[in-house]
Amino acid sequence: MESIASKKTQNVRLTSIDMLRGLVMVVMALDHTRDFFHREAALFSPTDLTRTSPGLFLTRWVTHFCLPVFMFCAGIGVFLWKQRGHTSGELSRYLCTRGVWFVLLELTVMQFAYDFNFSIPPLILLLILWIFGICMLAMAALVHLPLRPLLILSLAIICLHNLLDSVNPSRFASAVWIWNLLHRPGVIPFAGHQALITYTVLPWIGVMAAGFCFGQLYTLEPAMRQKIMTRIGLGASVAFLVLRMFNHYGDPAPWSAQKTIGLTILSFLNCTKYPASLDFVLMTLGPAIMLLACLERFTPSAVSPLVIFGRVPLFYFVLHFYLIHGLLALMSFVRYGSAASRFVFNRPPSMGGPAVFPTGFGYSLLVVYSVWLGLLLVLYPLCRWFAGVRSRRQVWWMSYL
Incomplete structure (x- = not known):
């Protein structure tokens, strides 16, 4: 029989994971609000040190x-x-069905959220739900491996995939789309159309498999688990600083001295996300794992916003895209009148929207932050309601929402 202490450990553990996931979901909404609303989002990358500002760079960087x-x-x-x-x-069956479900959502529900248009776009965007689905399908096979070999494999993928950066995609000829799926972002043929791959399989399946192996720590007592978590997170953070400082391996885009110390620091932090480099993974997961250890010491309210958001991640994810795009459409009609109907039912310029948006379209970073905060205020009661529905209705299909 499970002891009272074990049950308490389980409750704390689940809440800490929900809080961490809820926190990054709050930050994620900021990035997507910036994508839709910021006037410079389509003009240049916020991490382009020749054009960005520290505020814009950090607004993007924190969402990494x-x-x-x-x-x-x-x-x-x-x-x-x-x-x-x-x-x-x-x-395996659960992962397969969930993986296929995520891919279907990306191809249908999310494509409409991006452009509010029922026609098939010239370029299909295969983004976050796509890579989650593909990695879950891969995990359906990997979970049959013993834990130690799987840990070695996951760490090898994370640490060594940057050795493939120098491979020229042209050597694969007509099979280059496989390389785009695995390692090099690009456009691939998809069901008679073109699809953009931004999140490649190799680094992300390594991260998901590493998380699976990390889950073994939750069989330990809290004090021991937190100590190990802190050491792992600290070790990853130190490894990032050392690798990045030497500037020889770990990221295809080395940092460089800039005209100011501040810009040099930003260059140091400007790691490659597409595909996610070793430096990128260490820079982000190191602090996150240490934070996870700290969150285990908290016992938040069950209706804390971070807990609520973290318990209904898919609902939050889909809903926040629709709300962001809906708010943009509403503000566009207020600003441009009926003329807004000519462009709001398309992807925003930052996501490859057509050249029908008016000059100067978009808003300042201050407006972006204001919309983001308002969005969170709207999302909270909706997510709290849905979390309540899920807790009261213990049916199998609710786990897919």
């Missing part, structure tokens, strides 16, 4: 933590799902 934490926590969640008494076969 989102996908690594999502992937890592997803891996932990897979381990914990298995620990609830499920077999490896049951886990």
Whole structure:
């Protein structure tokens, strides 16, 4: 029989993961609000040190933590799902069905959220739900490996995939789309159309598999687990600083001295996300794992915004895109009148929207932050309502929402 102490450990552990996931979801909404609303989002990358400002750079940089934490926590969640008494076969079936579900959502529900248009766009965007789905399908096979070999494999992928950076994609000829899926972002043929791959499989399956192995720590007592977590997070953070300082391996874009100390620091932090480099993963997951250890010492309210957001991640994710785009459409009609109907039913310029948006379209960074905060205020009661529905209705299909 499970002891009272073990049950308490389980409750603290689940809440800490929810809080961490909820925190990065809050930050994620900032990045997507910037994508839709910021007037300079389509003009240049916020990490382009020749054009950006420190405020804009850091607005983008802080959101780099989102996908690594999502992937890592997803891996932990897979381990914990298995620990609830499920077999490896049951886990594989669950991952396969969930993976296919995520891919279908990306191709349908999310494509409409991006452009508010039922026509098939010239370029299909395969973004976050796509890579989650593909990695879950891969994990359906990997969960059958013993834990130690899987840990070695996941760490090898994370640490060594940058050795492939020098491979010229042209050597693969007509099979280059496979390389785009695995390592090099690019455009691939997809069901008679073109699709943009930004998140490649190799680094992210490594992160998800590492999270699965990390889940083993939740079989330990809290004090021991927190100590190990802190050491892992600190070790990853130090490894990032050392690797980045030497500037020889770990990222295809080395940092360089800039005209000011501030810009040099930004260059140091400007690690490659597409594909996620070793430096990028260490820079983001190191602090996140240390924070996870700290969050285990808190016992927040069950209706804390971070807990609520972290418990309904898919609902939050889909809803926040629709709300952001809906708010942009509303503000565009207020600003441009009926003329807004000619462009709001398209992707925003930052996501490859057509050249139908008016000159000067978009808003300042201050407006972006204001819209983001307002968005969170709207999301909270909706997510709290849905979390309540899920807790009251214990049916199998609710786990896919």
